Amino acid sequence: MNTPESKNYIPPINRISTRTTASLLLLVIVIVLIISAGFLWVTTTEQEKIVYQYQEKSAEETSLIISHYFSKLIDNLVIFSESSHLTEISPKEQREALIDLLNDEKRLFHECTLLTLDGQEAVKISRVHTYLPEELGNQSSDPIFSRALQGETSISPIFIFPQTGLISVNIATPVRDKKGEIAFVLIATGSVVPLWSEIEKIDIGQNGYAYIVDSSGRFLAYQEASEILDRHGELMTALPPVQRFISKDAASNREISPYTGLKGEEVVGSFAKIPGTDWAVIAELPTYEAFEYINRMILVIIAAMILGLIFSALLGLFLSRYLTEPVLSLTSIVTKIGQGKPAPHIKETSRADEIGILARGIEQMEKNLMESYLDLELRISELTLARERLRFSEEQYRALFEHSEDPLVLVEEDQSITLVNKKFEELWGFTREEIIGKKKWTEFVATLEDLDMMTSYYQKRNAGEDNVPNTYNFKLKTNSGEIRDMLLSITRMPGSNQILAALVDITEQKKYEQELIQKNKDLSDAYEKLATNEEELRESYDTLTIYEQKLRKSEQKYRNIVEDQTDLILRFTPQNKIIFGNDKFFSFFHADHKGILENEINLSDIRLFPSEILMQISSLTPDSPVIYSENKVILPGGEEKWLNSSIRGIFSDAGIVIEYQAVARDITFQKKTEEALDNARSKLNLLNAITFEDIRNYIFTLSGYLELKKDMISDQNTLALIEKEQSLVKKVSQSLDFAKDYQDMGIRPPYWQNVLQVYLFAISHLDLTHIERIEEIKGVLIYADPLLEKVFYNLALNLVTHGKDIVTKLHLHSELRNGELIIIFEDNGPGIEDEKKEILFSRRDGLKKGLGLYFTSEVLAITGISIRETGTSGKGARFEIIVPRGKYKYE
Structure with a gap:
């Protein structure tokens, strides 16, 4: 073996492969890290300076555009108030002057209001709405009105103008008379939409944007109206540029720190005050765009590091392939042997160095381990098969026990309950957790007599006696206190002292038995009375025979009445089988009277009623026995007809429906007439609307010409005639308003x-x-x-x-x-x-x-x-x- 005591042992640190690979990798990593860190520091510093200058320039440009636009609005309104002499002209001329202002400044203003010193609206002109005298209100509580009374020209926060849905501001300026005293206040509603069009031209990157906040840090405006509606007045002080604006720390505006911006993404931002206001513009640029160059350089450096590592690894692999690859191959073989997998053939056994010694040792170890592994695998397979069979058998019996329709309970020798199924839980009223190991079977026995009897049986059964009954009745007490009659079946579990008890609820059976006994007694009493009443029934039969003859005559009379009806009359069963129809019904459908009744034609076959009507009749009750409907019917020839129908349910004394009677009337002509009338009404209404609109336009134009004509004529008699003409035009307009309301009368x-x-x-x-x-x-x-x-x-x-x-x-x-x-x-x-x-x-x-x-x-x-x-x-x-x-x- 290759151990420290072996003469073939080579310490890892002294091996050529280890030294070569480690040296190359360490050298490349150190060089790449030094170069990358220095380059990254330089580029990051320069890029942050560029980002700051770019953001500061964008915010200042946006601020200047906004300031210039608001100054333009204010200047135009002030010039108008000073040049139009509103204090020296009549209300009518004031109205004309405001109309001229809206016409001359179409892109800037869309509503003007002239207010008295108490805030009451004297004249109000709008592009989109004509204000009636009763619609004029009071604006004395408006802050910009109060500042205008003090001689200031002020501008309101940005808001959504309700008449147009445009982003707007209100501008208030005092109107002075010849003595320089304030006589009126002029408020104009200016559109901010053109301003945002100009702001969008500013290059704040591809995805940058700008918005406005006030001196308290509250959100005022943005180019999207939905953002203003959702966030107007929202405090934005959590954003760093807003904090710096509120603290008036302009120097700190050079800090470039990422934060979560208005749109919920990470951004860098800057602010710029708007001259002439206490507002500021916040310009924000997403960080992925602001630091795009830095991120790109990081990717390049990472790529360079990866390439360097790959190069050094390839070089080390090339230099030490002869040493490293055989070791890796032997390591892989040892791993597979350890996992019990078949190992490939070992090629290095013929080498004379330490790798050859290791390969030959591994080859011998593989042979020894394979023999032991095959023997162990055989034993494991046998144990696994036995365990699977045991588990399958246990699951079968557990499923049978749990899903049994009868309550089951397993009782130990000490009378404790160790297993119950779901049915037993429902019967006793306790949960499985409350029963198992915590309760005994004696607790659910209701009476002392039953408990004594069952305890005696239980003791005898445990003592091994054979004459103990396995099935008997007893009374069970549930958790709610209810007493139930039960049939108990006992089974001793093989190989243990456990007892399996199966319970059957026979409470209803007991009750039915008592009822059956009582009914048998009642039947005997009824039979005796039946014999007594037999003679009375015979006399009643003769009376019924006479009554039947009268009933037949009455039936014939009413049958003739039904057959002569012009309405469609039929009767059908709850199964929708037609059992009667008058002549009008069969002639309406061009059907054979005898053929429909004998062939038991279904009501849905002739499509007299839609399927939803047939479904509704099932909801009829004796208290509400009738439903009404109006539906279209397609006759066999393809002709369309309309019927007005009523369906009545006929009920027995027990409230069960016996059959249904339907009466239908042909209203096709009425429906066609109504349809033609509706079409005529729609066309007439459209014609009236067009005519009213044309007349309104003509009246507006005529009024304008009359006003122009008054300015061109100085003769008082002619002016008096023109005023009468204007009065008549006004009466025509008012009559037209009344006619507009009158034409809608009865349309819906x-x-x-x-x-x-x-x-x-x-x-x-x-x-x-x-x-x-x-x-x-x-x-x-x-x-x-x-x-x-x-x-x-x-x-x-x-x-x-x-x-x-x-x-x-x-x-x-x-x-x-x-x-x-x-x-x-x-x-x-x-x-x-x-x-x-x-x-x-x-x-x-x-x-x-x-x-x-x-x-x-x-x-x-x-x-x-x-x-x-x-x-x-x-x-x-x-x-x-x-x-x-x-x-x-x-x-």
Whole structure:
């Protein structure tokens, strides 16, 4: 053997292969590491400087563009406020001036508002919406309004303009009169979309981006609107550039430290203040792009190291192949021998050096080990086969025990329970963990008599007596306290003192036996009574014979009535077999009366009802015996028909369905008429919409020409005529608005609506904050046109228009009178004069006079609902909406 005592032993450190390979590898590794570390330090330092300069330049460029854009918005608005003389012109001219501003600055502004000194909106112009007088609000609480009152021109945080969905800002500037005093505040909503278009042109790398934060570090703006909606106002102070901006530490901005940026990826960033604001631009560039050059150099160095190692390994392999390869081959052979695998032929046994000595020793060892291995493998195979058979047998018996339909329990000699199946767990009510090793079989015996008997049997069985019964009855007490009658079967396990007990629950069987005994007694009593009543039954038979004759005559009479019906009438069984049909039914389907009934044609064969209707009839009950349907039928010839049907279930006294009766009516002509009417309505509605839109455009154009014409004419008489023309154009526009609402009336079908919910939606469009409201009408639904909300809106608008500051209370409630529901809408205002009540709901001439209430009565009349005014002049208005029976219900 090659041991230290052997003369053939060569220490590893003195072997040529070890020294050669180790020296080459160490030399190459040291050289590559020194060169790579120095080069990497130089490139990393220079790249960090370049990254800082690049990020600082991107942030400053973005900051200048944003500052210039906001300055442009502010300058344009200030110039306009100083040059348009808004304090010296009329409200109408102010409106025209704001329109000119929006037209001249289309890309910059999309809404302008002129506010009085108390914050009330006097004039409001928008590109996308025409504001009515009642839609004008108050902006006194807006911070930029407050700063404008102090003489400052200020800009709001960036937000999403709700009318357009564009990223926008509000700019407020004071409007001064000739004396230099502030008379108005002008607020313009400017679009930030063009700004982001300019920012996107800045080269912040291929994947870089910029966003804006305020002096508190809160997120303000970004080029994506979804980010502003999700993160507006979010604190960004966890990001290093934001921290440096808040601390006003400009010098630390040169630190280039990676962190997790706005998009959740690792970035490097820098900030730059926006001149003229207290905001800053944060520019961020992903680290994989910022340090792309460094990463590339690291990869090159790693590749160089790998190539150097490969070269040195190849060189060492080439120099020591003769020494190393034989050793590796012998090592592989020893490993395979140790794993019990067949080893290849050893080629080195003929060598005279230490490798030859080792090879010959391994060859001899392989022969000795192979003989021992084959003998051991044979023994292991025999043991494995025996173990598999034992495991398979155990699994079979365990499966039989666990899945037995009877409760099973294994009892030890000391009466403890060591094994139960799932059925026994369910029977006793304890879990397996609570039973095994913790309970004895005596604990589930319910009575002392049974326990004494079973204990005696158990002792005799353990003593070896043969006359002990193996099957007997006893009462078992469950965990819940229930007493069950059980049949117990005992089996002694071979080779041990264990006992297997099988239990059968015979509680129901015992109960049935008692019931059977009682029923036999009742049957005997009934037989005696039957003999007594036999004579009475004979007399009843004669009476039934006479009744049957009358019934046949009645049946013939009603059969004639059914056969003469124009509706389709048929009866069918729960199995959908047709058992009766009148002549109209068979002629409708061009079918043979006798052929369908004798051949037992299935209802689905003639496709009278869709499959979903046939499935629904199974849900009919004596309390709800009828369902209604409207469906299309294809006749045998391919003709399409529409039927309106009702299916009634006929039930026995026990509530079981016997058969079904269906009555169907041909409504094909009605459906075609409705379809034609719907098409005509759709076309008319489209025509009206186009016409209304054209007329609106013409009115807008005509109004513009009239305004231009007024500016061109100085003659007062001509100007008076033009003003009358403008008044007529305004009346035409208002009449067009009324007609627009009126054309939608009756287009969509009525449906059940919650009165309180519709009422609250309607008044939400009006300012009723100064009025005390009382709503006492919860859970009431009425069947009305979809324009019901307009009804309550017009009533509330009438209150606001005529009541003004007089009305302080509005009460909505309901009551029942003679089966009708009365919905009462009343206030404590001036009321309505008696002479005006007769024409209150009629169409009258004049500017929008009476149109709202006339429209209200027309909408309600669609479903048979009426309205009247019953208030007292001087005490308040009282509108009563009368809903007839069947048009109201309660939730």
